[in-house]
Amino acid sequence: MVKLDFSNVRGDIAGGVTAGVVALPLAIALGVASGLGPMAGLYGAIALGFFAALFGGTPSQISGPTGPMVVVLAGLFASLSGSVELVFTAVMLAGVLQIVFGVLGVGQYIRLVPYPVISGFMSGIGAIIIILQLGRLMGHAPPGEPVEAMIFLPHALSDINFAALALGLGTLAMCYLWPSKWGKYLPAPLAALITGTLIAFFALNVPVLGNIPTGLPSLHMPVFDRDSLFLVVEAAVILAILGAIDSLLTSLVADNMARSRHDSNKELIGQGIGNGIAGLIGGIAGAGATMRTVVNIRTGGKTNLSGMTHALVLLAVVLGLGPLAANIPHAVLAGILVKVGLDIIDWSYLKRAHRGPRWDLALMVLVLGLTVFVDLITAVAAGVVLAALAFVRQVAKTQVESLKNLPEHLDSPEEKELLSAISKQVSLFDFGGPLSFGAAADLGHHVREHSEPGTRIMILDFSSVPFLDLSAALAIETIATDAKSGGKSLFLAGMSEEVREVLSGLMGNVPGSDYESRLEALRAAKYALSGEHDEKKPDLIPGGAAPAH
Incomplete structure (x- = not known):
């Protein structure tokens, strides 16, 4: 049952608008990376962002295209020799599978992730956000992978755009120094976004988002090709599983930040509906997006209105407001995102980790490293398996000792x-x-x-x-x-x-x-x-055994 909560309208609009602006370049970039084009990224962000928020089970979550999903889509696009209709069919099928996951109650099992794994995952995401923005702070367009972005840093340092650096650092400082009493009316990130954009427009020559394509989508009905059926189904299953894990892990992050409790199975149903509609209108698949969700929560978003607002902002861009968004400097977004990354890192646990179990700290660091240098799914899978094995070992030791x-x-x-x-x-x-x-x-x-x-x-x-x-x-x-x-x-x-x-x-x-x-x-x-005979239990001599009853 769909239920809208209007108790936090101002915060939800602020969070949704800010998340929408942050999502804009990501949706375009991920659409291009998938092979399906920038508009596919925008349509996917709009459809998934709106319907996953409307029908999902994590009120503050922002959904849209994500890296792991795009990797699968790019591989499928290449395998199908550029047949976009079959790729969109895989996206729709993935949505159907996620709805089935939700109906069957699969979501409850993903909530059993231990805290050190969540802490490592959150801190890893924070580190990735910061790493990816360092190049943009210096006026460059770094690669989209953390390791490649780190390799790119020496080049960025050798050719710094000091105007962009000053703008980005000023934006970061404004995010921290903006008075909290003003934040009730205009959240710090949104204020920094507007201020930085105006300064750059009138006084600075720095890289901006640039031209953004516009236009309405057309429907893409599912098609099936016997020769490609296995590839499509295989990709749909992978997309469904990846999207489910990614979304519910982001839901755990949202719970941790917003002190809320999500409905895992309802969230999977919402994600499934969103992905199904995304494929129908020519959008790429996505999931709950950690970075955008954190931006939303940090700027006041609490209910599903924020996710729907984020999608409407992107729709407005598609319908013709692109020229305004085109003037947003990359350095301003980078400054906002560095603040977001610093906030995500689990400083609270890191400060007291040395007083807790060493195994938990080692697990957290391992998951953090895998998140940054490998990928999220591998990091979480390895963390959960190792945590489960450690728990089983501890329980087994206790059982044997007892x-x-x-x-x-x-x-x-x-x-x-x-x-x-x-x-x-x-x-x-x-x-x-x-x-x-x-x-x-x-x-x-x-x-x-x-x-x-x-x-x-x-x-x-x-x-x-x-x-x-x-x-x-x-x-x-x-x-x-x-x-x-x-x-x-x-x-x-x-x-x-x-x-x-x-x-x-x-x-x-x-x-x-x-x-x-x-x-x-x-x-x-x-x-x-004593040699006495128990009539009820025959064969009580040594080595004998009475029949079971």
């Missing part, structure tokens, strides 16, 4: 008395909680190492184990095999139905005598060791 022989805290005096009487011949292991694949590798070794000498009966207490995965079940099978080869009886106590079904399904039967509780298993062990 596997106690002769537990200190028994439930009843009878249990203590029984265990005390038979402790020299019985090893009782209490699983303190769920068993995961991470703990499986050390499980059998731990049991062998901590079994009492002279053990005739081994009791495994599953009372606190709600489920087993395959790795843990195989570890239990190893323990059972070791017990049998060592002439020991294996008693299993307190298994849930789910645990019992896993073990029975994997091994054909429960690998030992099956008891409802630890107390029952201790009683049976005492009977077996």
